[in-house]
Amino acid sequence: MSDPAQYAALRERGPVFRTVIEGLESPVWFVSGYEACKEILHDARFIRDESKLPGREGPSLAEQMLGAVGMPQEYFKYFGLLSTSDGEEHTRLRNVVARAFTARRVAALRPHLEQSAADLYATLAAKGGGDLIMEVGYPFTTAAICDLMGVEEADRPQILGWIMDLVSYNPEQLVPAVKNIVGYYRDLIARRRAEPTDDLVSELVKPGGIHRDLLAEDVIISIFLLLTSTGIAPPAHFLGQAVLTLLTHPGQLAELRARPELLAKRAVPEILRYTTSVPTGGPLYAAGDFEFRGCPVRHGDAVVPSLLGVNHDPARFDGPDRLDLSRDPGPGIGHLAFGSGAHYCTGAALAQVQTEIVIDTFLLRNRTLELAVEPDRLPFFDVPGKGTALGGLPVRL
Template sequence: MSEQSEHLVTLTPESISDPSKYPALREQGPLVHASLPGLETPVWLAMGYEDAKDALMDPRFVRDATKLPGQEGPSIADQMIAAYGLPAEYAQYLGIMVLSDGEEHTRLRNLVIRSFTARRVNALRPKLEQVTEELFTALKAKGEADLVGELGYIVAATAICELMGVAAEDQPTVQGFIQGYASGDPEHFIPAIQGIVEYGKALIEKRRAEPSDDLVSALLQDTGEGKLTDTEIIAVFLLLINTGIAPPAHFLSEAVLALLDHPEELAKLRAEPELLSTTAVPELLRFVSAVPMGSPLYATEDLEFKGCPIKAGEVVNASLKGANHDPAEFEDPTRLNISRKLGAGVGHVALGHGPHYCIGASLAKLETEVVLHQLLVKHDGLRLAVARDALQYAPVPGEGTHLTALPVRF
């Protein structure tokens, strides 16, 4: 590695979310030593597509810093919890699967996947189509709307809540918790996580007494070896409700924005709507990369990765957005091309890679197909209600930025 590559680069939320900033970073080498916003511990960023995938698959890296020999001081996850001011009692519900490794991660993931079936996901399509059509009709009658709060959050909340077993009358409350959880504002974040945990406890008791065809009931009925404890089920509920609402809500809105920004691709989609079920959604996931950073990966030993010496306990992060805009993998990566044929596998790392690949990938694809078909294929005329440069973005600790609202007219 060059002396330049060893220099600590300070990244802002804006630079993390801006693909135009990545070429200059890539010039420093396969790994860039960087300081992420809101975090004290510097990280090594894997910027390239293959480099990011290799980091996410390398067993010498772990996500649970407490398993490192001689670990001292707070992990990056602990720093993020401290940044929010979260009471310590709620830490046990955070990080399940996301911050686990090896056999423990495999046990948890297999138990959840066993209940997170393709049948349950596919059965949601009629409900999501109905909800999206009703929302579109109501918003069009109003004439103007915010697609993040008035459509994206509602569609995503409906999907994951129906899957988990949250009653229809409770879904707005749960959605409100997640919006507070995702706000980054401790005044809203702490009551939100308390509300989600208490709701999860009540749902477990209800489904234990009255099982239904939903994921929480299935987890409770699983009596196999290593079955989940109630605390683990609440943690899974929190994880799936959170990752199943906030990121998809923002991705759906940013996918719409990407197509409005590329009218030639929008015209292509309207001319060939079948692209929604083939190449369009994977390309939008790659292009938007709504979650720009992977979870911190801790080196379990002194090692060399991509020619860079890394000491035990140091952190490597897969730059998901950087990887998805790597010119070595994608021709003209900063251009949206909804007929782009991606490489082997899913062809992008927007939803992770390897053992921690997103469990809800099929649900995200279904939601995107339904929303884009309703908003942009079945109907036309959707346009921004404000100037493009007037859109507002909010920073996320340790991450980039997300769109706070997408004001549109119909």
């Protein structure tokens, strides 16, 4: 579910309620209230690693989702390494991943991103238009994540192709794509161990480094798969959604053009709140029997936070279904699009910068971009366990 209006009726059942999500075997606690969601994300009684629950039987929710798209079990180990860990293990893994997204790295990347966006705009303008997601979003986010990791430019088209196959969710494309990505990173690790360079890959495979306990090849491959799978497709589709949001709110776009100083501090956080790049967060599990906000939570119960739903909670936001680019986000960033607590998205700063640059390049510095089809004709596709995403954005310039 990705339409925030649909959450109004659900929210009448309470900020936390029991339901069944399509594609999953077992019922879950669904969280649609902002404060309840934030509390759960900071509550140590809810854990991410289902395997740590005593007496657990049967496949986890993550394994059910992987099985549903035909993923061979031998590849399960490459998924969910960071999102399904807790405590000290999660902290160690997060520190490794965070090395790709330091403030220094993101700041150093900004000029490259600005030039990349300008080049992509020029290419699209020369054709008179095209698909903003496929022709701008994907190459833009691929360049960003590959720059941060140190993947050679010559290898990027094949990485992009595999990721696009991955998000097709068609087993005939998805499974070979994962095998190819794993094989590519296994080869890249071998090359960097033989001839190190000044990049993240070489840093992680360096013998005797500060993360020597995390240098198992499968762990490193899992980290690289996480960075490419979450750092390319989700932000590419979100960038299209962000542009669509502004094009379908011409009054707000006019205000932003009149007051471009709103872009970083107000407009981008509001767009992230309003449209939310990942509608549903990863599941958490109750580590015991207890009552949470009047709900009788039992040991092993799964809890699924609706990030889009909580970002439209009227108890937290005034007129939550209204886009207001001058809205004061209040303390912090003013939304839960990136989660909260220990599992707060490590790529949040990069996503913020990418969104700023694309909006600035395609809608503020240049003002001829418009939709090439009516909004109700735009394609959307299902993301297993996450909701729906905008599949393409045809535009004219």
